[in-house]
Amino acid sequence: MQAKKSDSASSTSFIYNILNEDEIENIYNDSSEGAQKIKVYLDKINPIEFVNDTYESSSKVDNYRPFIGDSLYSFFQLYIKFSGRVQHLLIKDREKKIVTVWKKDQPLINTLKEILSDVEIDYILSQEFNSYNIVTSLIEQKIINGSNRVISGELAMDGSLSQLEKLNKLLELKLK
Numbered sequence: 001m002q003a004k005k006s007d008s009a010s011s012t013s014f015i016y017n018i019l020n021e022d023e024i025e026n027i028y029n030d031s032s033e034g035a036q037k038i039k040v041y042l043d044k045i046n047p048i049e050f051v052n053d054t055y056e057s058s059s060k061v062d063n064y065r066p067f068i069g070d071s072l073y074s075f076f077q078l079y080i081k082f083s084g085r086v087q088h089l090l091i092k093d094r095e096k097k098i099v100t101v102w103k104k105d106q107p108l109i110n111t112l113k114e115i116l117s118d119v120e121i122d123y124i125l126s127q128e129f130n131s132y133n134i135v136t137s138l139i140e141q142k143i144i145n146g147s148n149r150v151i152s153g154e155l156a157m158d159g160s161l162s163q164l165e166k167l168n169k170l171l172e173l174k175l176k
Helices: 007-018 021-025 033-043 047-094 106-112 116-127 131-152 154-175
Strands: none
Touching: 007 033, 007 131, 021 047, 047 106, 047 131, 047 154, 106 116, 116 131, 131 154
8 A cells, every 4th residue: 555645745744744723713814925825725625536536545455454463444434534634624623714723633543543642732732833744743653653564564473462361361261
């Protein structure tokens, strides 16, 4: 599965990584040349491309689910949900001429809580810049680590050891 970085994803990353919260929330009220250029990036977020990319990514991950295990599947799904929700907010808000700071969206925070620790979430939320990139990089790292567990056989070995321990306990109970 090779990831394709769309214009929508690139624009989302660009906006959330270079602007602070105040600049994000007031981008449509700012008439500076820089703000005008950033609005061009907002306009590049294509709703149809977004839906197609999200559906395609989710379908690909679903096809591999039996082979990658629940943990790795959860990381992929979180990545898709997170990036999809952020782009959805930008598309929805664009019509109202506002931009929601992703860190202030409780459904997004709840999504992150599915697999990130409180320490990781607190660190991310405390960052004034680059927090979007920190989240996506952290999830990508978890995906890489999970992939390594699958490829190396570590996940299968852990499953086998767990089954062996259960069998051993059953045998001990039978012998008593």
